[in-house]
Amino acid sequence: MSEQLEHTGQPRRVVVAGAGMAGVQTAVALREQGFTGAVTVIGAEPHQPYDRPPLSKAVLLGKAEDSAFDVDFAELDVELRLGVEVTGLRAADHEVDTEAGPVPYDVLVLATGAYPLTLPGSEGVPGVHLLRTLDDAARLRPVLEQRHTLVVVGAGWIGAEFATAARQAGCAVTVVEAAGRPLAGALPAEVAEPMAAWYAESGADLLTGARVERLAPGEVVLADGRKLPADAVVVGIGARPATGWLASSGIALGPDGSVTADDRLRTSLPDVYAVGDCASFPSARYGERLLVHHWDNALQGPRTVAAGIVGEAPAPYDPVPYFWSEQFGRFVQYAGHHAHADTLLWRGAPGDPAWSVLWLRGDVPVALLAVGRPRDLAQGRRLIEAGSVVDPGRAADPAVPLKAAVR
Protein backbone atom coordinates (compact mmCIF):
# COMPACT_ATOMS: atom_id res chain seq x y z
CA MET A 1 0.00 0.00 0.00
CA SER A 2 3.00 2.29 0.45
CA GLU A 3 2.63 4.11 -2.87
CA GLN A 4 -0.96 4.92 -1.90
CA LEU A 5 0.02 6.56 1.37
CA GLU A 6 0.09 10.28 1.79
CA HIS A 7 3.08 11.91 3.44
CA THR A 8 1.09 11.57 6.70
CA GLY A 9 1.48 7.80 6.48
CA GLN A 10 -2.29 7.45 6.16
CA PRO A 11 -4.13 5.91 3.25
CA ARG A 12 -5.81 8.41 0.92
CA ARG A 13 -9.16 6.75 0.49
CA VAL A 14 -11.16 4.52 2.82
CA VAL A 15 -14.25 2.84 1.42
CA VAL A 16 -16.78 1.31 3.82
CA ALA A 17 -19.19 -1.31 2.49
CA GLY A 18 -22.38 -1.15 4.54
CA ALA A 19 -24.07 1.91 6.07
CA GLY A 20 -25.40 0.39 9.30
CA MET A 21 -24.12 0.99 12.82
CA ALA A 22 -20.68 -0.52 12.19
CA GLY A 23 -20.13 1.25 8.86
CA VAL A 24 -21.26 4.64 10.13
CA GLN A 25 -19.29 4.32 13.35
CA THR A 26 -16.21 3.45 11.32
CA ALA A 27 -16.54 6.73 9.42
CA VAL A 28 -17.14 8.65 12.67
CA ALA A 29 -14.19 6.97 14.42
CA LEU A 30 -11.89 7.68 11.49
CA ARG A 31 -12.60 11.40 11.77
CA GLU A 32 -12.40 11.30 15.58
CA GLN A 33 -8.99 9.70 15.27
CA GLY A 34 -7.74 12.37 12.90
CA PHE A 35 -8.06 10.66 9.54
CA THR A 36 -7.97 13.36 6.87
CA GLY A 37 -8.32 11.31 3.70
CA ALA A 38 -11.50 10.58 1.76
CA VAL A 39 -14.16 8.39 3.39
CA THR A 40 -16.94 6.87 1.32
CA VAL A 41 -19.71 4.80 2.90
CA ILE A 42 -21.74 2.68 0.47
CA GLY A 43 -25.08 1.30 1.67
CA ALA A 44 -27.60 -0.86 -0.15
CA GLU A 45 -30.64 0.65 1.58
CA PRO A 46 -31.99 3.94 0.22
CA HIS A 47 -32.70 5.42 3.66
CA GLN A 48 -30.54 7.77 5.65
CA PRO A 49 -28.42 5.43 7.83
CA TYR A 50 -30.37 4.35 10.90
CA ASP A 51 -30.22 2.38 14.10
CA ARG A 52 -31.86 -1.06 14.28
CA PRO A 53 -32.79 -1.63 17.97
CA PRO A 54 -35.72 0.87 17.84
CA LEU A 55 -37.22 -1.10 14.91
CA SER A 56 -38.59 -3.77 17.26
CA LYS A 57 -39.54 -1.21 19.88
CA ALA A 58 -40.51 2.48 19.43
CA VAL A 59 -40.54 2.50 15.60
CA LEU A 60 -42.72 -0.60 15.44
CA LEU A 61 -45.24 0.89 17.82
CA GLY A 62 -45.31 4.19 15.95
CA LYS A 63 -43.80 6.02 18.94
CA ALA A 64 -40.90 7.11 16.74
CA GLU A 65 -41.07 7.80 13.01
CA ASP A 66 -37.58 6.54 12.28
CA SER A 67 -34.26 5.98 13.99
CA ALA A 68 -31.82 7.82 11.74
CA PHE A 69 -28.37 8.25 13.28
CA ASP A 70 -27.68 11.72 14.60
CA VAL A 71 -24.57 12.10 12.46
CA ASP A 72 -23.82 15.06 10.21
CA PHE A 73 -22.06 13.34 7.33
CA ALA A 74 -21.45 16.58 5.41
CA GLU A 75 -19.85 18.14 8.45
CA LEU A 76 -17.64 15.05 8.82
CA ASP A 77 -16.82 15.21 5.13
CA VAL A 78 -18.01 11.64 4.67
CA GLU A 79 -19.46 10.74 1.29
CA LEU A 80 -22.59 8.63 1.49
CA ARG A 81 -23.63 6.51 -1.45
CA LEU A 82 -27.03 5.14 -0.54
CA GLY A 83 -29.22 2.72 -2.44
CA VAL A 84 -26.08 1.21 -3.97
CA GLU A 85 -25.27 -2.47 -3.44
CA VAL A 86 -21.67 -3.61 -3.38
CA THR A 87 -21.54 -6.73 -5.49
CA GLY A 88 -17.93 -7.87 -5.48
CA LEU A 89 -14.40 -7.31 -4.26
CA ARG A 90 -11.28 -7.49 -6.44
CA ALA A 91 -8.47 -7.26 -3.90
CA ALA A 92 -5.68 -7.40 -6.48
CA ASP A 93 -7.07 -4.24 -8.10
CA HIS A 94 -8.00 -2.61 -4.77
CA GLU A 95 -11.54 -2.15 -6.10
CA VAL A 96 -15.06 -3.07 -5.14
CA ASP A 97 -17.78 -3.50 -7.72
CA THR A 98 -21.12 -1.84 -7.28
CA GLU A 99 -24.28 -1.64 -9.34
CA ALA A 100 -23.07 1.85 -10.24
CA GLY A 101 -19.60 0.75 -11.35
CA PRO A 102 -16.26 -0.01 -9.69
CA VAL A 103 -15.01 1.99 -6.70
CA PRO A 104 -11.28 2.07 -5.91
CA TYR A 105 -10.00 1.99 -2.33
CA ASP A 106 -6.74 2.17 -0.46
CA VAL A 107 -8.36 0.60 2.58
CA LEU A 108 -11.70 -1.21 2.54
CA VAL A 109 -13.88 -1.85 5.58
CA LEU A 110 -16.50 -4.59 5.34
CA ALA A 111 -19.55 -3.71 7.42
CA THR A 112 -22.41 -5.36 5.56
CA GLY A 113 -24.03 -6.74 8.72
CA ALA A 114 -26.36 -9.70 8.67
CA TYR A 115 -29.52 -10.79 6.91
CA PRO A 116 -32.45 -12.58 8.56
CA LEU A 117 -33.05 -16.26 7.88
CA THR A 118 -36.29 -17.14 6.16
CA LEU A 119 -38.44 -20.23 6.51
CA PRO A 120 -38.03 -22.47 3.48
CA GLY A 121 -41.05 -22.18 1.23
CA SER A 122 -42.20 -18.91 2.77
CA GLU A 123 -40.95 -16.66 -0.02
CA GLY A 124 -43.79 -14.95 -1.78
CA VAL A 125 -46.47 -16.14 0.68
CA PRO A 126 -48.58 -13.05 1.39
CA GLY A 127 -48.52 -11.75 4.96
CA VAL A 128 -45.14 -13.24 5.89
CA HIS A 129 -42.72 -10.70 7.38
CA LEU A 130 -39.16 -10.40 8.60
CA LEU A 131 -37.92 -7.71 10.99
CA ARG A 132 -34.48 -6.42 10.06
CA THR A 133 -34.92 -3.18 8.16
CA LEU A 134 -36.78 0.09 8.41
CA ASP A 135 -38.92 -1.06 5.47
CA ASP A 136 -39.78 -4.26 7.37
CA ALA A 137 -40.84 -2.19 10.39
CA ALA A 138 -42.87 0.16 8.17
CA ARG A 139 -44.71 -2.83 6.69
CA LEU A 140 -45.41 -4.26 10.14
CA ARG A 141 -46.65 -1.08 11.75
CA PRO A 142 -50.11 -1.12 10.08
CA VAL A 143 -50.36 -4.83 10.84
CA LEU A 144 -50.07 -3.97 14.53
CA GLU A 145 -52.41 -1.01 14.20
CA GLN A 146 -55.09 -3.25 12.72
CA ARG A 147 -54.81 -5.59 15.74
CA HIS A 148 -54.44 -8.62 13.59
CA THR A 149 -54.11 -12.20 14.74
CA LEU A 150 -50.40 -12.89 14.48
CA VAL A 151 -48.09 -15.86 14.57
CA VAL A 152 -44.45 -15.26 15.44
CA VAL A 153 -42.02 -17.98 14.43
CA GLY A 154 -39.08 -18.15 16.83
CA ALA A 155 -38.90 -17.25 20.53
CA GLY A 156 -35.48 -15.59 20.36
CA TRP A 157 -34.62 -11.97 21.11
CA ILE A 158 -36.41 -10.53 18.06
CA GLY A 159 -39.44 -12.83 18.44
CA ALA A 160 -39.83 -11.82 22.08
CA GLU A 161 -39.52 -8.12 21.34
CA PHE A 162 -41.95 -8.31 18.45
CA ALA A 163 -44.44 -10.29 20.55
CA THR A 164 -44.13 -7.65 23.27
CA ALA A 165 -44.93 -4.82 20.85
CA ALA A 166 -47.76 -6.77 19.21
CA ARG A 167 -49.39 -7.51 22.55
CA GLN A 168 -49.02 -3.87 23.52
CA ALA A 169 -50.80 -2.95 20.29
CA GLY A 170 -53.62 -5.34 21.18
CA CYS A 171 -52.95 -8.13 18.68
CA ALA A 172 -53.66 -11.79 19.42
CA VAL A 173 -50.20 -13.39 19.38
CA THR A 174 -49.05 -16.99 19.18
CA VAL A 175 -45.31 -17.64 19.27
CA VAL A 176 -44.15 -20.92 17.76
CA GLU A 177 -40.78 -22.22 18.91
CA ALA A 178 -39.17 -25.46 17.71
CA ALA A 179 -37.02 -25.85 20.82
CA GLY A 180 -38.41 -26.71 24.22
CA ARG A 181 -38.00 -23.18 25.59
CA PRO A 182 -37.42 -19.57 24.55
CA LEU A 183 -33.86 -18.45 23.77
CA ALA A 184 -32.69 -22.06 23.62
CA GLY A 185 -29.60 -21.16 21.61
CA ALA A 186 -28.53 -18.41 23.99
CA LEU A 187 -29.36 -19.47 27.54
CA PRO A 188 -29.44 -22.71 29.54
CA ALA A 189 -32.80 -24.29 30.39
CA GLU A 190 -32.61 -23.28 34.04
CA VAL A 191 -32.51 -19.61 33.04
CA ALA A 192 -34.69 -19.60 29.93
CA GLU A 193 -37.54 -21.82 31.11
CA PRO A 194 -38.83 -19.27 33.62
CA MET A 195 -38.96 -16.74 30.78
CA ALA A 196 -41.73 -18.78 29.16
CA ALA A 197 -44.01 -17.40 31.86
CA TRP A 198 -43.39 -13.88 30.58
CA TYR A 199 -45.20 -14.75 27.35
CA ALA A 200 -48.27 -16.04 29.19
CA GLU A 201 -48.24 -13.06 31.52
CA SER A 202 -48.41 -10.71 28.52
CA GLY A 203 -51.28 -12.68 27.02
CA ALA A 204 -49.22 -14.29 24.22
CA ASP A 205 -49.50 -18.04 23.61
CA LEU A 206 -46.10 -19.72 23.46
CA LEU A 207 -46.00 -23.11 21.78
CA THR A 208 -42.67 -24.83 22.40
CA GLY A 209 -41.49 -28.00 20.67
CA ALA A 210 -43.61 -26.82 17.76
CA ARG A 211 -42.24 -27.06 14.23
CA VAL A 212 -43.68 -25.16 11.32
CA GLU A 213 -44.55 -27.49 8.47
CA ARG A 214 -45.59 -24.77 6.07
CA LEU A 215 -46.94 -21.27 5.81
CA ALA A 216 -50.08 -20.80 3.79
CA PRO A 217 -52.09 -17.63 3.19
CA GLY A 218 -53.98 -17.01 6.43
CA GLU A 219 -52.56 -19.92 8.41
CA VAL A 220 -49.50 -21.61 9.80
CA VAL A 221 -49.48 -25.38 9.63
CA LEU A 222 -47.43 -27.16 12.29
CA ALA A 223 -45.67 -30.49 11.85
CA ASP A 224 -48.14 -32.15 14.25
CA GLY A 225 -51.02 -31.07 12.01
CA ARG A 226 -52.24 -28.15 14.09
CA LYS A 227 -53.36 -25.15 12.07
CA LEU A 228 -52.94 -21.68 13.52
CA PRO A 229 -54.95 -18.83 12.01
CA ALA A 230 -52.68 -15.94 11.09
CA ASP A 231 -53.49 -12.65 9.42
CA ALA A 232 -49.73 -12.14 9.38
CA VAL A 233 -46.64 -14.15 10.28
CA VAL A 234 -43.37 -12.73 11.56
CA VAL A 235 -40.33 -14.94 11.18
CA GLY A 236 -37.55 -14.35 13.70
CA ILE A 237 -35.32 -17.39 13.49
CA GLY A 238 -31.88 -15.82 13.42
CA ALA A 239 -29.51 -14.02 11.09
CA ARG A 240 -26.39 -14.81 9.13
CA PRO A 241 -23.50 -12.57 8.08
CA ALA A 242 -24.25 -10.79 4.79
CA THR A 243 -21.11 -11.96 3.04
CA GLY A 244 -22.47 -13.81 0.01
CA TRP A 245 -21.19 -11.01 -2.22
CA LEU A 246 -17.61 -11.86 -1.15
CA ALA A 247 -17.80 -15.45 -2.42
CA SER A 248 -15.35 -15.04 -5.28
CA SER A 249 -13.07 -12.52 -3.58
CA GLY A 250 -10.76 -15.09 -2.02
CA ILE A 251 -11.38 -13.69 1.48
CA ALA A 252 -11.38 -16.17 4.36
CA LEU A 253 -14.90 -16.90 5.65
CA GLY A 254 -15.88 -19.12 8.57
CA PRO A 255 -18.44 -21.95 8.48
CA ASP A 256 -20.97 -19.48 9.92
CA GLY A 257 -20.44 -17.21 6.90
CA SER A 258 -18.57 -14.57 8.90
CA VAL A 259 -15.46 -12.84 7.64
CA THR A 260 -12.82 -14.33 9.92
CA ALA A 261 -10.94 -11.25 11.05
CA ASP A 262 -7.90 -11.24 13.32
CA ASP A 263 -7.69 -9.54 16.70
CA ARG A 264 -7.23 -6.14 15.03
CA LEU A 265 -10.22 -6.83 12.78
CA ARG A 266 -7.99 -7.23 9.72
CA THR A 267 -9.14 -9.81 7.22
CA SER A 268 -7.12 -12.34 5.23
CA LEU A 269 -6.86 -9.82 2.35
CA PRO A 270 -4.41 -6.90 2.48
CA ASP A 271 -5.91 -3.49 3.41
CA VAL A 272 -9.31 -5.00 4.13
CA TYR A 273 -10.93 -4.85 7.59
CA ALA A 274 -14.26 -6.32 8.75
CA VAL A 275 -16.46 -5.22 11.62
CA GLY A 276 -19.92 -5.63 13.17
CA ASP A 277 -22.42 -8.40 12.47
CA CYS A 278 -20.55 -9.63 9.37
CA ALA A 279 -17.25 -10.36 11.14
CA SER A 280 -15.96 -12.81 13.72
CA PHE A 281 -12.79 -12.30 15.73
CA PRO A 282 -10.61 -14.45 18.00
CA SER A 283 -11.19 -13.69 21.67
CA ALA A 284 -8.23 -14.44 23.94
CA ARG A 285 -10.51 -13.58 26.86
CA TYR A 286 -12.91 -16.41 26.01
CA GLY A 287 -10.51 -18.72 24.18
CA GLU A 288 -12.66 -18.96 21.07
CA ARG A 289 -13.68 -17.09 17.94
CA LEU A 290 -16.75 -14.92 18.54
CA LEU A 291 -19.43 -13.80 16.10
CA VAL A 292 -21.41 -11.16 17.95
CA HIS A 293 -24.72 -9.90 16.54
CA HIS A 294 -25.27 -7.05 18.95
CA TRP A 295 -25.24 -3.28 18.85
CA ASP A 296 -22.36 -2.66 21.26
CA ASN A 297 -20.01 -4.72 19.11
CA ALA A 298 -20.92 -2.54 16.13
CA LEU A 299 -20.03 0.50 18.25
CA GLN A 300 -16.74 -0.72 19.75
CA GLY A 301 -15.23 -2.60 16.83
CA PRO A 302 -15.03 0.44 14.53
CA ARG A 303 -12.68 2.19 17.00
CA THR A 304 -10.18 -0.63 16.61
CA VAL A 305 -10.57 -0.56 12.84
CA ALA A 306 -10.07 3.20 12.67
CA ALA A 307 -7.02 3.04 14.93
CA GLY A 308 -5.50 0.41 12.66
CA ILE A 309 -6.17 2.51 9.57
CA VAL A 310 -4.61 5.65 11.00
CA GLY A 311 -1.60 3.60 12.05
CA GLU A 312 -2.09 3.72 15.80
CA ALA A 313 -1.30 0.03 16.46
CA PRO A 314 -4.49 -0.61 18.46
CA ALA A 315 -4.75 -3.06 21.34
CA PRO A 316 -6.29 -6.41 20.37
CA TYR A 317 -10.05 -6.25 19.98
CA ASP A 318 -11.22 -8.43 22.83
CA PRO A 319 -14.36 -6.88 24.33
CA VAL A 320 -16.69 -8.20 26.98
CA PRO A 321 -19.71 -8.49 24.67
CA TYR A 322 -22.81 -6.66 25.85
CA PHE A 323 -26.41 -6.38 24.78
CA TRP A 324 -29.83 -5.52 26.06
CA SER A 325 -33.34 -6.50 25.16
CA GLU A 326 -36.65 -4.96 26.14
CA GLN A 327 -39.28 -7.64 26.41
CA PHE A 328 -42.56 -8.11 28.28
CA GLY A 329 -42.02 -5.00 30.36
CA ARG A 330 -38.55 -6.11 31.43
CA PHE A 331 -35.12 -4.71 30.77
CA VAL A 332 -32.89 -7.69 30.08
CA GLN A 333 -29.13 -7.19 29.83
CA TYR A 334 -26.30 -9.60 29.23
CA ALA A 335 -22.56 -9.05 29.42
CA GLY A 336 -19.76 -11.52 28.70
CA HIS A 337 -19.87 -14.97 27.17
CA HIS A 338 -20.60 -18.17 29.06
CA ALA A 339 -19.89 -21.79 28.25
CA HIS A 340 -21.77 -24.92 29.23
CA ALA A 341 -19.20 -25.84 31.89
CA ASP A 342 -19.33 -22.52 33.75
CA THR A 343 -20.96 -22.46 37.19
CA LEU A 344 -24.30 -20.72 37.29
CA LEU A 345 -25.19 -18.66 40.31
CA TRP A 346 -28.56 -16.97 40.94
CA ARG A 347 -28.98 -13.58 42.56
CA GLY A 348 -32.64 -13.68 43.43
CA ALA A 349 -35.26 -16.10 42.12
CA PRO A 350 -36.80 -16.22 38.63
CA GLY A 351 -40.21 -15.43 40.11
CA ASP A 352 -38.92 -12.17 41.57
CA PRO A 353 -39.60 -8.96 39.64
CA ALA A 354 -35.82 -8.52 39.24
CA TRP A 355 -33.00 -11.06 39.33
CA SER A 356 -29.59 -11.80 37.89
CA VAL A 357 -27.57 -14.82 36.96
CA LEU A 358 -23.82 -14.88 37.12
CA TRP A 359 -21.60 -17.41 35.39
CA LEU A 360 -18.31 -18.20 37.09
CA ARG A 361 -15.24 -19.97 35.74
CA GLY A 362 -13.48 -20.99 38.91
CA ASP A 363 -14.43 -18.01 41.06
CA VAL A 364 -14.04 -15.50 38.23
CA PRO A 365 -17.21 -14.07 36.64
CA VAL A 366 -17.32 -14.58 32.86
CA ALA A 367 -20.90 -13.56 32.10
CA LEU A 368 -23.94 -12.00 33.68
CA LEU A 369 -27.62 -11.82 32.77
CA ALA A 370 -29.57 -9.13 34.58
CA VAL A 371 -33.35 -8.78 34.49
CA GLY A 372 -34.31 -5.40 35.88
CA ARG A 373 -31.03 -5.11 37.79
CA PRO A 374 -28.95 -2.65 35.76
CA ARG A 375 -26.60 -2.05 38.68
CA ASP A 376 -25.68 -5.74 38.73
CA LEU A 377 -24.98 -5.46 35.04
CA ALA A 378 -22.77 -2.38 35.37
CA GLN A 379 -20.79 -3.81 38.26
CA GLY A 380 -20.65 -7.34 36.88
CA ARG A 381 -19.39 -6.08 33.53
CA ARG A 382 -16.49 -4.36 35.26
CA LEU A 383 -15.67 -7.51 37.26
CA ILE A 384 -15.71 -9.55 34.06
CA GLU A 385 -13.49 -7.03 32.30
CA ALA A 386 -11.01 -7.00 35.19
CA GLY A 387 -11.08 -10.80 35.69
CA SER A 388 -11.79 -10.23 39.41
CA VAL A 389 -12.13 -13.17 41.80
CA VAL A 390 -15.37 -13.16 43.79
CA ASP A 391 -16.67 -14.90 46.88
CA PRO A 392 -19.45 -17.09 45.43
CA GLY A 393 -21.45 -16.97 48.65
CA ARG A 394 -21.57 -13.19 48.70
CA ALA A 395 -22.05 -12.97 44.92
CA ALA A 396 -25.16 -15.13 45.30
CA ASP A 397 -26.71 -12.74 47.80
CA PRO A 398 -28.82 -10.20 45.87
CA ALA A 399 -28.61 -7.84 48.85
CA VAL A 400 -24.82 -7.61 48.46
CA PRO A 401 -23.68 -5.27 45.66
CA LEU A 402 -21.68 -7.36 43.20
CA LYS A 403 -18.62 -5.18 43.55
CA ALA A 404 -18.65 -5.92 47.29
CA ALA A 405 -18.37 -9.66 46.53
CA VAL A 406 -14.81 -9.26 45.22
CA ARG A 407 -12.27 -11.25 47.26
Ligand SMILES: Cc1cc2nc3c(=O)[nH]c(=O)nc-3n(C[C@H](O)[C@H](O)[C@H](O)COP(=O)(O)OP(=O)(O)OC[C@H]3O[C@@H](n4cnc5c(N)ncnc54)[C@H](O)[C@@H]3O)c2cc1C
Ligand atom coordinates in the same frame (compact mmCIF):
# COMPACT_ATOMS: atom_id res chain seq x y z
C1 LIG B 1 -35.03 -5.40 14.92
C2 LIG B 1 -33.70 -5.44 15.61
C3 LIG B 1 -33.61 -5.10 16.94
C4 LIG B 1 -32.37 -5.15 17.59
N1 LIG B 1 -32.32 -4.84 18.92
C5 LIG B 1 -31.13 -4.90 19.57
C6 LIG B 1 -31.06 -4.61 20.96
O1 LIG B 1 -32.06 -4.30 21.60
N2 LIG B 1 -29.85 -4.70 21.55
C7 LIG B 1 -28.71 -5.05 20.88
O2 LIG B 1 -27.64 -5.12 21.48
N3 LIG B 1 -28.75 -5.33 19.56
C8 LIG B 1 -29.94 -5.27 18.90
N4 LIG B 1 -29.99 -5.57 17.56
C9 LIG B 1 -28.75 -5.93 16.84
C10 LIG B 1 -28.04 -4.71 16.31
O3 LIG B 1 -28.92 -3.83 15.72
C11 LIG B 1 -26.98 -5.18 15.27
O4 LIG B 1 -26.03 -5.93 15.96
C12 LIG B 1 -26.33 -4.01 14.55
O5 LIG B 1 -27.28 -3.35 13.76
C13 LIG B 1 -25.17 -4.49 13.69
O6 LIG B 1 -24.69 -3.42 12.93
P1 LIG B 1 -23.93 -3.68 11.54
O7 LIG B 1 -23.63 -2.32 11.00
O8 LIG B 1 -22.83 -4.66 11.74
O9 LIG B 1 -24.98 -4.40 10.61
P2 LIG B 1 -26.35 -3.88 10.01
O10 LIG B 1 -27.08 -3.06 10.99
O11 LIG B 1 -27.02 -5.10 9.45
O12 LIG B 1 -25.92 -2.91 8.81
C14 LIG B 1 -25.35 -3.40 7.63
C15 LIG B 1 -25.82 -2.55 6.48
O13 LIG B 1 -25.12 -2.95 5.32
C16 LIG B 1 -25.99 -3.00 4.23
N5 LIG B 1 -25.51 -3.98 3.25
C17 LIG B 1 -25.57 -5.33 3.31
N6 LIG B 1 -25.02 -5.88 2.21
C18 LIG B 1 -24.59 -4.84 1.45
C19 LIG B 1 -23.93 -4.76 0.19
N7 LIG B 1 -23.58 -5.86 -0.47
N8 LIG B 1 -23.67 -3.54 -0.30
C20 LIG B 1 -23.99 -2.40 0.38
N9 LIG B 1 -24.62 -2.44 1.57
C21 LIG B 1 -24.91 -3.63 2.11
C22 LIG B 1 -27.33 -3.41 4.83
O14 LIG B 1 -28.39 -2.98 4.00
C23 LIG B 1 -27.30 -2.69 6.17
O15 LIG B 1 -27.89 -1.44 6.10
C24 LIG B 1 -31.22 -5.53 16.88
C25 LIG B 1 -31.31 -5.89 15.53
C26 LIG B 1 -32.54 -5.84 14.89
C27 LIG B 1 -32.63 -6.23 13.45
